[in-house]
Amino acid sequence: MHLQVERQERPMNIREVARVARVSTATVSRTINGSDKVAPETAERVREAIHKLKFYPNNNARALGSGRSSLYGLIISDITNPFFPELVRSFEEIAVQYGQEVLVANTNYDPIRMETCVRRMLQRKVDGVAILTSEMEAHLIDEFSSRRIPMVFLDMGVPSEGISNIVLDYPAGVDAAVQHLSDLGHVDIGFISGPMNLTSARIRHQAFLASLKRKRIRLNPSFVEEGDHRMGGGHDAMARLLNRPVRPTAILASNDMTAIGAMGAIFEQGLSVPEDISVIGFDDIDLSSFTQPPLTTIRVSRPDIARTAFRALYSSNQDTPPQGAEFTIHPTLIERKSTGRMIPIGSPRRQQKSGDAGIRFGKAQITG
Amino acid sequence: MHLQVERQERPMNIREVARVARVSTATVSRTINGSDKVAPETAERVREAIHKLKFYPNNNARALGSGRSSLYGLIISDITNPFFPELVRSFEEIAVQYGQEVLVANTNYDPIRMETCVRRMLQRKVDGVAILTSEMEAHLIDEFSSRRIPMVFLDMGVPSEGISNIVLDYPAGVDAAVQHLSDLGHVDIGFISGPMNLTSARIRHQAFLASLKRKRIRLNPSFVEEGDHRMGGGHDAMARLLNRPVRPTAILASNDMTAIGAMGAIFEQGLSVPEDISVIGFDDIDLSSFTQPPLTTIRVSRPDIARTAFRALYSSNQDTPPQGAEFTIHPTLIERKSTGRMIPIGSPRRQQKSGDAGIRFGKAQITG
DNA sequence: CTGTTAGCGCTTTCAT
């Protein structure tokens, strides 16, 4: 029974294509892989057969047979932070250009999940992995290096064989921001860090301290608070800062999400940005140009990072031997509307363009 | 030379594990797959060997041998729209719980890229695919159905064998929003749609029109503008609306990004939300509770969608035969601060909690 | 409960 169905069930594979094109499977394989050792005429016949049969090569078999998976891993820590989707998109775009694929994994800042992610990468036999999480236990790194899988990190460790590193020039970026604030007359500059257990957060924090020192601006330690690189953390950290008897007149945040959360807290207290407090973010996510006011921030180009990361991995696989290298990305200050001239307390607070700060938001009915 | 290195180069595979554990490869395989037909003692020996050798099964070989890839595809249209990352995360979370993996593909609203994505899915032999893009050409659907790959769509087409559909109960969601505005006294209600070439956008638009009709609220056609489901589009659409001689007093947007963009445009004109115009979004992305003012919106639960989608696919693979089904997700109105009582033109505009609308933002120095 | 073995679909020598 079901004779016809059984006929259709004929397995669709390279052999079937070979049969239809009346060549061997080797020739089909060569054609698919664009080998130049196939007669144009033959190749054409093969392509026709492929098209006619709607044949797609089985990537699993391909990977198994060749040892190369054409898959590149991308490990990120929080897909919910807009910084990363923009990065993922760029990475994917460039990978596709090179005929490679991307396996994205999200650790959610969780070391356990990180292990799972690494295993996934290993099991799928990725040809390289971009680890953009800034946190990774050494033994996991070994899993890759012992298998000769190229890696690229963001601001982590030293390049070595098969390990590349992308470093962000924080000093330059932060200096520009601090200089900008300084030019506007600010001296009471605060900082909302990321979670201090993250290396990346610590690096940004250090860069801030170093910059103040370079500019000879005194740091009031009580102007530094810890956030979590999310809006909630920025909000709460700012709220704590605002509860202090002495407040900073300008705030640099460890990333834009933090800055946006901080602005929310400022508004809730009936204060306004930048009239009462100037705010600078870090990253320049798409969103930042749409906040109210648009956020002044230090742009870190995701396309640049993605491109650099992918190329580092891809070229590691072409080169012999796989050389690790170090690449530098230069952040740039994007001036928008969340920073303004420092206005001494007691002076008439309203600038020409400023609103009636203090009564705009419901929670705190503080007026001037 | 390098004799020791060469020794390490011994291929790492199931056979090696078998050798170390002194069993057959079949037993190793059974142990890995948790078959109950292995003596506990033997299994233990195998596990030890696996651990000692740091062995990870090759997923490509696994997929090839078994015919199941344990991979589920997730096709989305814009990873840059916060709605999707939150969805991706939920989908991934539940997939991991079931021991399955996720292959994410981003079409960027581009039909060409959609083809690429489909091919990737096919080539990787996904066990099922969730298509959450609301646009898909029939012939691409065929590619999956002809291969008996279960699909699940969001608001698209009819369920049939192997095809499930998740429908959002728009009428209920939109009705709640319109009722809310109506209760606040609004009758001049506008709408900013998504790109009208997208089915999902059209559905939302239709739901809006239908809801007004049900509530017997007259629609002013000039109160409807088209956006692009991104902030930029929402901003521009709102700007156009504001240029009209007669303006709506409340706006419903096709998604939150649009609503946020729209609020930006409102602020730029020196107007304020909700005092001058009330705004309601759609989706309830994380961001929406942090905007200024926090956005009233119609929540569409991403975890619900993700869970439903994954289960539909997964069960399709367990069940015999693969049944398609229809699932309904109920949106709910989340009231925040971007909606307020309608205030007739000419009446004193300031509510107790309202700020001095009109001078807060620089571009337009309009004062009351 | 365990081992043997024949594939899965493709790549890649090695011949021709």
Add this chain to the structure above:
DNA sequence: ATGAAAGCGCTAACAG
């Protein structure tokens, strides 16, 4: 330029 055939690492009958 093309074909034959030996794997790649694993699974899944089938035997025992």
